[in-house]
Amino acid sequence: VITRATLARWRRVSPWWKLPVAEVQSLARPEAASIYQALYWQRCNADALPAGLDLALFDFAVGSGPDRAIKALQREVGARPDGFIGPLTLGAVKTRIGLAGVAGLITALCNGRLTFLQRLAISATFGTGWSRRVAEIRATALAMAGSSASSPAQKGPSSMNLSLLAGYKTYLVGAAMLITGIAELLGVSLPAFAGQSAGDLLMQGLAII
Numbered sequence: 001v002i003t004r005a006t007l008a009r010w011r012r013v014s015p016w017w018k019l020p021v022a023e024v025q026s027l028a029r030p031e032a033a034s035i036y037q038a039l040y041w042q043r044c045n046a047d048a049l050p051a052g053l054d055l056a057l058f059d060f061a062v063g064s065g066p067d068r069a070i071k072a073l074q075r076e077v078g079a080r081p082d083g084f085i086g087p088l089t090l091g092a093v094k095t096r097i098g099l100a101g102v103a104g105l106i107t108a109l110c111n112g113r114l115t116f117l118q119r120l121a122i123s124a125t126f127g128t129g130w131s132r133r134v135a136e137i138r139a140t141a142l143a144m145a146g147s148s149a150s151s152p153a154q155k156g157p158s159s160m161n162l163s164l165l166a167g168y169k170t171y172l173v174g175a176a177m178l179i180t181g182i183a184e185l186l187g188v189s190l191p192a193f194a195g196q197s198a199g200d201l202l203m204q205g206l207a208i209i
Contacts, residue, residue, distance in 0.1 A: 001062070002027060002035055010035050040066055045085035049093065050102045052145030053109070059137045060113050063130075072116070076108050102145040110138040 004024050008016035010031075011023075041047075043066040046054040060069035070089075071081040079092040096105055117123060117130045 002032055006035065006039065010039065036062065044070060045090075048085065048090055050097065050145065052102055052106050052141040052143075053093070055144060056106050056109050056137055056141040059133075060109065063133070064113070064116065068116075069113075072112050073109055076105065076112060103142055106138065106141045106145060110134050110141070 002024065004019055004021060005016040007024055007027065008014070008019040011019065013019045040061045041058055044054075044057050044061050046058050049057060057069055057073055060072065067083045070083050070085055073085075074081040074083075074089055074092070077089070077092040077096040079089040093105070100108075114131060114134045117134070118127060123130070
């Protein structure tokens with residue numbers, strides 16, 4: 001979810017509280033997509049990561065911040081946790097994948113993310129939704145990794161690193177979240193993502209797509 005502080009930083013409004021709350025509420029999809037691309041996808045150097053791992057790290061970054069997500073990945077692969085994915089971290093990722101496969105690294109990263117979330121003080125309130133979110137991302141990421149194992153998809157910023165072949169399940173999950181969010185706004189309650197607000201569903205669905 002794009003916060004008021006993040007939007008203010010993107011628009012170079014300082015201090016951030018000078019940005020009206022209404023600006024966040026009226027944030028349009030093209031600008032939101034640009035923010036996700038620049039501040040999360042590119043910040044994670046996701047184009048350099050294998051299919052599936054890119055999504056798992058990107059979503060972790062959106063939910064808990066790029067610095068925390070990147071350091072979590074670096075600790076998993078034995079790289080120095082400096083918060084930047086460069087040649088050394090990519091080399092460590094390649095080595096880890098050679099030992100345990102992409103699926104093993106995706107699972108470890110998602111498990112670590114869930115452990116972190118469960119330790120937060122507000123997990124009693126939001127824990128169920130967080131667990132569901134991580135489970136959905138893990139399943140989609142593993143499906144992407146399996147689909148691309150024999151023929152890796154080409155990456156590019158315009159497609160957010162997801163080919164139609166390797167990422168179709170991701171699009172379905174994102175579309176379902178968008179549809180459910182719109183339905184919630186119209187007063188229609190759907191069971192697929194129960195417990196999450198319409199705003200969260202819309203923004204998370206957009207983040208996945």
